[in-house]
Amino acid sequence: MSSFPIQIQLRESRTDVDASLLDGMAPQDLLVVESEWSAERSLVVQELLRNGVDRAKWPQSVHWNWAKKAPMLGMLESSGFGLVCENRWQGVMMTKTASAFARLAADKGKPLVYLDFLEVAPWNWAIPELGRSGRFRLIGSTLFWRAVQQSNEEGFHGRVGLHALPQAESFYEQGCGMTALGRDAAKQNLLYFELSRQSAERYLQTGDNT
Amino acid sequence: MANKRTMTLNLTDAEMDALEKLSERKDLSKTAVLRQALRLYQAVDARIERGEKLFFEDEAKKEKAEVMVL
Known part of the structure; x- marks a missing residue:
């Protein structure tokens, strides 16, 4: 696993904090991620239930289990990236490089990095209904930036492609400059987004496509 | 980046021609095309080993054909 120094921010104070962006995660790293995150996930679910929060407002990745995704990292086309701060995994991403192709007309059929899963640690979730604002920010955008770099x-x-959970659609469209290309019946009717070659250049230059 | 090792590959004219055409069409180096082919072959093989089947679907013609993988 290789490590690259970066900075993220404390959400409340907007103070920069040193962190590490890691490449080449192994299946056993995802087991550690799940063991670190599962207790907090359970706490969040208990709070959501106790406060009677409408199910539609629950974090949509609340049911994910990184231990179950671990075997995928044994495949050549899959890569795992993670962000570590305060000696804990703050966010994790898995990408694929061989089984998805560009759909945008300009580069149709050409290879892209398919962003299979990206999630921030449950203590970083912003859930206004519970008064939770999340400890750190910039984790998702840092990991997305790494996917563009990998591409x-x-x-x-x-070029990057992904199917977004509804709660993440605006992040990918407005925050990352991806183009929405319609809902995909083969992927739970999720909206498919793609980052074109031109948008990627812009994103890497400015870190922003808004 | 993972460590990389070098190997010599002997291809027929037809195979090299196919590789060059794919390289041009996919806008990739020839090495990248072969790397992609290996990744894809491994992914397909793993799913076939699990008992899954590989299909090609033509949405317009509503045709679905199973691909035999050796």
């Missing part, structure tokens, strides 16, 4: 390293010119 460049692979010779895919920054």
Whole structure:
């Protein structure tokens, strides 16, 4: 596993904090992630139930289990990236590089990095209904930036594709400059987004596509 | 980046021609095309080993054909 120093921010104070962005996560790392996150996940669910929060407002990745995704990292096309701060995994991402192709007309059929899963640690979830604002910010955007970088390293010119959970649609469209290309019946009717080569260039230059 | 090792690959003219065409069409180096092919072959093989089947679907013609993988 290789490590790269970065900074994220404490959400409340907007203070920069040193963190590490890690490449080449192994299946056993995801087991550690799940063991660190599952207790907090359970606490969040208990709070949601106790406060009678409408199910539609629950974090949509609340049922994810990274231990179950661990075997996928044994495949050549899958890569795992993580962000560590305060000696804990603050966010994790899995990408695929061979089984998805660009749908945007300009580069249709060309390879891209498919962002399979991206999640921040449950203590970083912002859940206004529970008065939770999340400890750190910039984790999702840092991991997304790494996916665009990976696409460049692979010779895919920054192209990235993904199916977004509804709560993440605006992040990918407005925050990352991805193009929405319709709902996909083969993927639980999730909205498919793609980052074009041009949008990727812009994103890497400015870190922003808004 | 993972460590990389070098190997020599002997291809027929037809195979090299196919590789060059794919390289141009996919906008990838020839090494990247072969790397992609290996990743895809491994992914398909793992799913076939689990008892899954590989299909190609033509939505317009409503046709679905199973691909035999050796």
